[in-house]
Amino acid sequence: MPAVFVHVSDIHFGQEKDDRVHIHADVKQQLIADAKEVVSNIAGGVAHGILVTGDIAQSGKWAEYEDAGKWLDELAANIGVEIHRVQMVPGNHDLDRSKLSFSGKQILDHIRAGGPKEYEDILNNSTDRAALFARFEDYGRFSFGYNCPLNNEGIFASEMEVNLAPGRAIRFIRFNSSLLCHGEERDEHPELVIGARQFIIPRTIGVENIVLVHHPLNWYKDQDQVRDYIRSRARVFISGHEHNPKVSIDNVEAGCDVMMLAAGATVPYKSNEVFTFTYNIIEFDWDEENDGLSVTMHPRAWNPKRTCFEADHKRLGGQNPNFRLACPFFRKADRPAAAPTTAQPADTPIAQGSTFSVEPTIEMVPMESLQGEPQPMSPKEEGYEIARLRFFRDLLEGERLRILVELDALPENSDERMSQGLERRLFDMLVRNGKLAEVKKMIDQLIGERKDGAR
Incomplete structure (x- = not known):
């Protein structure tokens, strides 16, 4: 059975003005209804997660992420996914440009005038890194809740592994291509850098990597090196940003393919024949x-005459949307033993080329840090x-701190500065100490108090 993901990109919460406020709100609701119907007709009848390849917000402000969270919750509920099953990466609109300090601007100019060497020099300095990452403050809080934290050392991030069959899994690798964005970057004169500390992704026997990133390869100064690592270590590269859906399969060498998938915009500023509302469902x-x-x-596009989403037969595979990729890391592992297939209704669609009936399972498996230390398990x-x-x-x-204080999570005489990482460790400690029910009760209580106070 396939692992099913709804893929959205470039939603731009907060960009709406004038009548587009109402049009875009309707489009987002129609997408939810359409995804529910399409997913219900795929083998299994429910999805396994949501993929977001950047530009969730328009200007990286918290109010935009509050709206995005409500919409993602509703989408998840309608496709049968728990609300936390989201993998996301930041786009250039997910940074708050008002938070760029004078020193941060000098750092950006320094790297743009140089290249990968200057990029690595800057990222080796924690103070300089902090000046760049400060612009992601609200996005960082939002993504942290979904267990998709930005790696503040500038390396790739990865937690979710999906088991498709015994000894056969895919792993989502998240890149941040937006760290150097300043608003005027153009692909004809690449200024962005992925960096060796980020594009050197792991090889794992039995696991094929799916890379999620906002900008396509042609936006990077170090695109040649990034391309080499993607072609040799990833099986699928999914990007957004250009609002132009397209797909290609590159045969790297015998027994090794890579799929390059560019998303359209879920909610572009305007919808026309070139740039319309689009999203994907991927098995x-x-x-x-x-x-x-x-x-x-399953590419979906907006029909302005019928004012709804429908199958897009022009792009991303058209009438034949199944791609079968040669996978060197699958073949290095022992082949799964044959398994009896589960009886399916006669009209249940089955993915081409697969009759294995194991239900996909998702594991959260943190990768090692830059220093080579394994991350703590949840x-x-x-x-x-x-x-x-x-x-x-x-x-x-303040509400999070109140929970940690009232449930005695803070050690006495601790002088460690509060950070997301520390909050996460203390939150996990409360759960391990059997206080999850108390935490959930206090979350409901504090949200309720805030709503009552706003009335």
Whole structure:
């Protein structure tokens, strides 16, 4: 059975003006209804997650992310996904340009005048890094709740692994291509840098990497090196930004393919024949016949005459949207033993090239840090992930601190500066100490108090 993901990109919450406020609100609701219908007709009838390839917000402000969170919750509920099952990366509109300091501007100019060497020199300095990452403050809080934290060392981030069959998994690798954005960058004169500390992604036997990033390859100064690592270590590269949906399959060498998938804009500033409202539903499955990865696209586009989403037969595979990718890291692992297939109704669609009936499972497996130290594992408690999302996304800083204080999470005489990382460790400690129910109760209480006070 396939792992099904709804893929949105360039939603731009907060860009609406005039009558577009109402038009865009309607489009977002129609997308939810359309995704619910399409997903219900795919084998299994529910999705496994949501992918967001940047530009969630228009100007990186918290109010925009509050609206985005409500919409993502509603989308998740309608496609059968728990609200925390989201993988996201930042786009150039997810940074708050008003938070760029004078020193930060000098740093950006220095790197743009140079290249990867200057980029690495800056990222080796924690103070200089902080000046660049300060612009992602609100995005960072939002993504942290979804367990998609920005890596403040400038390396790739990765937590979610999806098991498609015994010994066959895909792993989502998240890049931040927007760290050097300033508003005037253009692809004809690339100024952005991914950096070696980020594009050197792992090889793992039995696991194929799916890279999520906002900008396509042609926007990077170091695009040649990034391309080499993507072609040799990733199986799918999913980007956004250009609002132009397209897909290509590159045969790197015998037994090794890479799929380059560019998303359209879910909510462009205006909709016309060139740039219309689009999103995708993607099925990932083990291709049992070829021991590869089967990727089935369901591209959806807005029909302005019918004012609804419908199948897009022009792009991203058209009438034949199934791609079967040769996977070297699958073939390095022992082949899964044959499994009996589960009886399916006669009219249930089955992904081409796969008859293996194992239900995909998702594991959160943190990668090592830049210093080579494994990240701590999350507690395995029912309801933990949703509580973590609500704690970081839905509570104000003072409310989070109140929970930590009242539930005795803060060590006596501690002088460690409060940070998201420390809050996460203390939150996890409360859960491990059996206080998850108390945390959830206090979250509801504090949100309720705030709403009552606003009336």
